[in-house]
Amino acid sequence: MDLVTPGIGLIFWQTITFLIVxxxxxKFAWKPIMSSLRERESSIENALSMAEKxxxxxxxxxxxxxxxxAEARAxxxxxxxxASAASNQMIEEAKAKAADESARMVAAAREAVANEKRAALTEIKNLAGSLxxxxxxxxxKRELSDATAQKQLVNDYMKEVTLN
Incomplete structure (x- = not known):
């Protein structure tokens, strides 16, 4: 049973050894361990604060x-x-210019048609006059080929003309 229950001497020497240790x-280990723990704690706190920052x-x-x-999108x-406004403005200007140009071309065409019509009428009048x-x-020539017909024509004209 001595093995199971320790003796008083053993307890004394274990207590003395424990107190010495x-x-x-x-004296030698507690302060460095505590200082290293404090350093570790402060480095962890610094790391956490830096992480928060x-x-x-x-x-x-x-x-x-x-x-x-947001500024770039705006x-x-x-x-x-x-660009859309400029494009619309350019389109409107082009439409207006095209409308002006078409109106000018229509006016020129009408004037050309009128000139051609006048020229054609003049030519027709000249041709009608010649004919x-x-x-x-x-x-x-046919009626005045004989002398009696000529006299008859002169007499008819004389009757028509009245002298005052």
Whole structure:
């Protein structure tokens, strides 16, 4: 049973050894261990605070990026609106210019048609006059071929003409 229950001497020497080890640990090891634990704790706190600062900076950068994106989108929309307005203006100007040009061409065509019509009428009048003269000449030649017909024609004209 001696093996199961320790003796008083053994307990005494274990207590003395424990106290010596406790004294040595508190004298030489406890302070460096505690200081290294404090250093570790402060480095962890610093790392956490730096991580928090980095997180805040990332949020600020993200907000800045979102703001820049919003500005870029607004600028893009403005540029597209300006380009659309310029395009519409150019189209309207081109339509107006085309309308003016077509009106000018129609007016020129009408004037050309009118000139051609006048020229054609003049030519027709001249042709009608020539034909009338030729027909009259042919008729006069045929009717005035004998002397009695000539006298009869002169008498008829004399009757028509009244002298006052």
């Amino acid at each position: 406790l004294f040595l640990l508190s 980095a997180k805040l900076e990332m949020q600020e950068l993200k907000a800045g990026n979102e703001k820049l994106l 600028e893009r929309d403005r540029i597209l609106k300006d 009338s003269v030729e027909i009259a000449e042919q008729l006069l």
